[in-house]
Every structure is written in structure tokens, then in C-alpha cells.
Amino acid sequence: MLYQRILVGLDGSQKADKAFHVACQLAKALSSHLYLVWIVNRDRGMDSYGGVNEDFYQDQALQAKAKIQPHVQQAKEASLSVDAAVQIGSIKTILAFDYPKEHNIDLIIIGSTGANAVKKMLQGSHTDYVARHSTADVLIVK
Numbered sequence: 595m596l597y598q599r600i601l602v603g604l605d606g607s608q609k610a611d612k613a614f615h616v617a618c619q620l621a622k623a624l625s626s627h628l629y630l631v632w633i634v635n636r637d638r639g640m641d642s643y644g645g646v647n648e649d650f651y652q653d654q655a656l657q658a659k660a661k662i663q664p665h666v667q668q669a670k671e672a673s674l675s676v677d678a679a680v681q682i683g684s685i686k687t688i689l690a691f692d693y694p695k696e697h698n699i700d701l702i703i704i705g706s707t708g709a710n711a712v713k714k715m716l717q718g719s720h721t722d723y724v725a726r727h728s729t730a731d732v733l734i735v736k
Contacts, residue, residue, distance in 0.1 A: 601629045601699040601730070603689050603720075606661055609705025613735040614665055617703040620733075621674050626700075630665055630678040631693055632658040633685045651682045686723040694730045703733045 602617040604610045614630070621628045634654040658680040669676040677697075681688055694702060704721055725732045 597624050597701045597731075598626050599629065599697060599699045599701070600624075600626045601631060601689075601694060601697070601702045603685075603702070603704040603724075604630055604632045604662060604665060605705075607705060609735065611705075613703045613705040613733075614668075616733070616735050618669055618672055618674060620701075620703070621669075622672060626675075628669055628674050628676045629693070629697055629699065630662060630669070630676065631688070632662045632678075632680045633688050634658055634680065634682045635685045636683050655680050655682055685720045686727075689720065690724045690728040694728060699730045701731045701733060702728055703735060706734050706736045 662678050666678045
């Protein structure tokens with residue numbers, strides 16, 4: 595069956611929430627398992643130059659765990675099979691490679707980028723990176 599394992603990247607944005615709702619509808623229609631992941635982006639530049647330490651990232655992860663729970667509850671209330679995770683690291687590589695490989699993901703659903711034009715030009719969007727590099731199919735929700 596097509597798309598049995600669907601991954602949704604969450605970050606608290608409206609676009610990510612919309613991607614979550616689309617993923618729930620698709621998972622229900624296809625009887626798929628839903629994987630929710632919230633990634634606390636580790637910025638090596640901030641580590642080196644901004645004095646950010648591991649406690650900062652652990653605190654952000656703790657906050658993300660609380661923020662992901664309403665999504666888990668909504669999925670369960672819709673009778674969906676769901677797993678959720680919060681990870682610390684590179685959003686791009688975790689969404690495009692690591693998590694999909696570890697969980698045999700068939701489809702990644704993510705919101706379109708919210709980055710402004712200058713930021714996108716300088717560093718590229720996470721959405722664009724995942725769409726270009728992931729071996730799984732990618733659905734971008736606007």
C-alpha cells in the first residue's frame with residue numbers, strides 16, 4: 595500500500611499546523627501510521643560565538659515536548675496510529691535523512707518555508723532542502 599509511514603515536521607508555525615492537519619486526513623484515508631517530529635535546531639555558530647550551552651537546547655526540547663502533545667492528542671482522537679519525537683540537531687538533515695531512514699518513512703509532509711527572501715537566499719530553506727535531498731516523497735503544504 596502506498597504511504598504507510600507518514601512523517602510530519604512540526605515547529606509551532608501556522609504552516610506546520612496546516613501540514614499536520616493534511617497529514618492526519620491523508621493518514622486516515624490511507625490507514626497509515628503518523629510520525630510527528632519537532633526538531634530543536636542546533637546552531638553551531640551560536641554554540642561557538644553566542645555562548646549557548648547544552649542546557650539551552652535541553653530547555654528548548656522540554657518546551658517542544660509540551661508543544662507536540664496537543665498534536666498527538668488530536669491524532670489519537672481521530673483514531674490514528676501516531677508516534678511523536680523531539681530531537682536536537684540539524685532540522686535539514688534530521689527531516690531529510692536521519693528520521694526517515696530510522697523509521698522507513700514513505701512520505702514527508704512539511705509546511706512551506708516561512709523564511710524571508712534574504713534569509714532564504716543566504717542559507718536556503720529547510721523545506722527546500724528536504725524536498726531536494728530526501729529519498730522519501732515530500733508533500734509541501736502552503
